Amino acid sequence: MGEIVLAAKNTHVPSIWMDLTMEKFRGIRKNAIDGLRELGRRAHAQGADTFVVLDVHWIVNQGFHVNAKARHEGTFTSHELPHMLSGMDYGYDGDPELAHALRDAVAGAGFAAMAHETPHLGCEYATLIPMHLMNEAADIRVVPVAANQFASIEEGRAMGAAMAEAIKASDRKVALLASGSLSHQFWPNAVSQQGLTSVNTEFNRQVDLRVLDLWQEGQIPEFLAMLPEYAERCHGECKMIDTAMLFGALGWDDYQGKGELIGEYFGASGTGQANVDFSLPA
Template identity: 55%
Template sequence: MGELVLAAKITHVPSIWLSIQPGRHFGIRRPAELALTEIGRRARELGADTFLIADTHWMNSIGFHLNGKERHRDSYASHELPHFIHDLDYDYPGDPELAEQLRAEIVAGGQKALVHTYRDLGLEYATLVPMHFMNEDSAVRVLPIGCNIYSSIDENRRIGEALLRGIQRSERKVAFLASGSLSHAFPPNETAESLLNEVSSPLNRKIDMAVLDMWAEGRIEEFLDMLPDYNARCTGEGAMADTAMLFGLLGWRSYKGRGEQLCPYFGSTGTGQVVVDFPVPAYDKI
């Protein structure tokens, strides 16, 4: 029987990539680098076979999609920020078998999902940046699920629940990564560069901090009650689909865990970023 061994909300911002390149930004995101590395270490210690990543930069507009390629091997440049991320070579094993099991479980739950193996369907940077720190030796399989930007929080809760059922019916030990921002209000272009280390507004920062308090104190029901509003008012990245999937996997309102924050909250070009590890509950057998 398969098992969810780790579940975390993680950052993937390009400034982390800049932080490991020579130049004036070198080292600016060191705490986030260390936090991502620590998540990778924990996943391995827990015996993870596969990183299942809700990738908020694989933005889908119809349905739910899994990249089930046998091997993810290519070179990447960001279309959004080519000056930040380019010439990123990657080579990771994929997980077609688990992709198919997860697809079947999502479909059995009444939602639409497809697995793809197209040659040109590459990985996005919400997968690639974290994998650089967590999976440097490519020992763990990589399976991205896209985030539907027109989906509701409730749809993504159901996706998360289906992912858990699929994992439990598989042979895999899975580390789930919700790879996305907290608040995500990008500043206007003319001021964007001056906000490299800032959050767009004091209000967004305060709401993000309140969310982190809720997670740390185990006030998950309170958080879930406001999640749709949080997504709408704080410009959720990828519809906050990653976060809704995460809590769907963890048991939604029944989840009693407390998040463990692994790096200080930080602003990055107006957006609110963090890494939080959520203890996996002892599930009833399905």
């Protein structure tokens, strides 16, 4: 019987790549880098054999999509922020069997669901940044799952619940990552460079901090009750559909666990970011 052995919300900000590759920015993302490496250590310690990454930069407009390729490889440059993230080589094995099982389960829940093995379908950076640090030896398979920008929170919940059923029915140990931001309001152009390490609006920062408290205190039903409004008012990255899918997979308001903040909450170009590991039933 398969299981989710690690469930996390993680950052993927491209300034991590700046820290790793540009002398001028060395050290600015140490907190994020250390947190991602720690999540990777935990995934390995739990015996994960596949990362399923809910990727808010693989944005789709209809249905549910999963990358079912047997091999992901290439050199990535971000179209959104090419000055921050370019020339990243990557190579990971995929997991076609699990990807198709995810597709089948989500289709069974009533969604138009598709698994793709098209050769030129690349990976996006909400998968590649965490994999670069969590899966450095490329010894864990990778399945990117797209974020539907028009899906409701309820639809995200249902997709996540279906994915959890598919994982349970498989023989895989899955590390499930909701790779997305907390609040996500970029700074205006005039101040974007000064805002590299801060959160845009005190309102967003305070709501993010309260959300992290709720997660750490295990007040998940309270968090879920505010999630649709949180996604709306705090400019959720892809409407926080990754978070909806993650909690759907964990059991939604039946989930009894809590989050562990790894490192510190931080700002990046206006957005609010964190790495959080969610406890799982023994």
